[in-house]
Amino acid sequence: MIIGPYINGSAILLGGLAGAAMAQRMPERLRAAMPLTFGAASMAMAVILINRAAHMPVMVLAGILGALIGELVYLERGIGKVGGFARALVEKVVPAKAGGLSQEEFLEKFVAILVLFCASGTGIFGSMTEGMTGDATILIAKSFLDLFTAAIFATTLGYAVATIAVPQLAIQLGLAFGATLILPLTTPAMIADFSAVGGLLMLATGFRICGIKVFPVANMLPALVLAMPISALWTHFF
Template structure:
């Protein structure tokens, strides 16, 4: 029975709602300090995932091609529009806390947490792992981090953060139920390279959340689609 995606989705949903409700009581020092911790955690997790790469050139090439495709189709801009649409729709019913955040700052942070929640290597691997083995421990562990991350970001971004639970749940369920078909076609090297590309995205996300460098993380998402095919081709050509 698949339960991990539901637990993870619920963690984001209730974390965001709780954070938005407690926004006025949340000390400013927590709002500014905790995202730095989340960003550092994302970067630390990325190092572990990248270190698992079976073929480093595969990760580099996938990242480059993915970023090229994302930039050409204006992927981040499209996700930003969806984020703005979600914000406007939710705030008609539940007004966001008045924190003085600008539209540009909202979209910047919103896109970053979409990637963190929906496209992290941990979430993708955890979903596929549960689909094959029934072990939900990876997604349950991720849920603890997502709960507090959603709560902190909701204190500034409002209830719109809760809407991320919908695409996150859909993606994780699709991966979990599709794992039975996908994983038998893969090799350990392909899975390792896939995780490494996910780690690359998480590293860029960590830099963005910490405010060190605003990487166009959403435009890098297509790299995940290139990872396994390029890994398989690399083994076939170079052995």
């Protein structure tokens, strides 16, 4: 029975609702400091994942080609529009209580955490692992981090953070149920290269959350799709 995606989705939903509700009582220093910690944690996890790469050129090539595709189809702009729609929809029901962010600032932060929650190598690999083996340990561990991350970001982004639970649940369920078809076709090297590409995205996300450099993380998402095929081709020809 698949339980990890439901636990992870519930963590984001509860964290988003609790954070938005407590926004006015959350000290400003906590709101400012905690995202830096989450960004640092994301970068630390990224280093571990990147270090697992079986073929470093695969990670580089997948990252470049993925970013190129994302830029050509304006992927981040599309995700940003979805984020703006989610914000408007939620605020019709529950007026914003915190943040005072401009639309541009909101979309920048919303896209960053959307990628962090929905496209992290940990979440994707954890979903696939549970689908194949029934072990939900990875997703349960991720849920603890996501609970507090969602709560902190909801203090500035409002209840819209809770809506991220929907796409994350859909993605993780799709990966978990599709794992029986995907994982038998993979090799340890392909999984390692896939994790490394996920780490690359998490590193870029960490820089973005910390405000060091605004990487177009959403435009890099196609790299995850390209990682395993490029890894298989690299192993075959090189």
